[in-house]
Amino acid sequence: MVFDTKIAIVLRDDLPVWQKLNVTAFLTSGIAAQFPEIIGEPYRDRAGNLYNPMSIQPVIVLSADQATLGAIHRRALERGVTMSAYIEEMFATGHDVANRAVFAQFAPDDAKIVGIALRGEKKLVDKITKSARMHG
Template sequence: MSLTTKLVLVVRDDLDPALAVNAAAVVGLSLGARLGHPLGDDGTDASGRSHAGLNPHPVPVLTASADALRDLHDRAQAREDLITVGFNEVARRARDYDDYLATLKSTSAADVDFVAVAVFGPRNRVTALTKRFPLHA
């Protein structure tokens, strides 16, 4: 299956592994909820066990510096043909979602530091924004 769209998750390169996995999961789930794209068909293995359908897109997890992550978020969010989800330090440190929203409301955009960013859209546009970032190791 040839896909015309691309999905990329980018996590901050100085995160501990457990925080990087969590950040990738948060933006991945959040992006998935926004896409509304159908999953692949459920499958059945040779033993007859059912396996739930999966997202048909490859999902590379890349890394970037804090500054590069902010730049990626800003550039991707400025494009109408891309869907962008950012997970930031305000959200990561919040006790619950209401706390996050209240704290975010009093935080200037310049003080929102990103932990991870997910970008989805036309393959060439997403590649142009993310091709310089290495895979998470």
């Protein structure tokens, strides 16, 4: 299946593995909420057990340093692309209300972004995420 759009997650390259996994999970939930059409049908195993549906579209995971993440954030905002964003201060909170409260304390220029997820037309996502590299 060929997609006209691309989903990309960009993580700050100096995060510990547990934080990368946590941020990826949170960011992915934002993309699924914003674009419910990417969610497929439930999975069923041979025994008939039912499992949750998942994204029909692949997700690319990239890595970048703090400065590059800031540039990606700015490019997405300049192009009007809605994104999921996770800032460093959210690691100290424990629930959604606290996350949104701490997030609201920062502007794009002073937010310490540790992860961004976006979905858009392939070429646009490539332009926004340029200079990030494949995670690994």
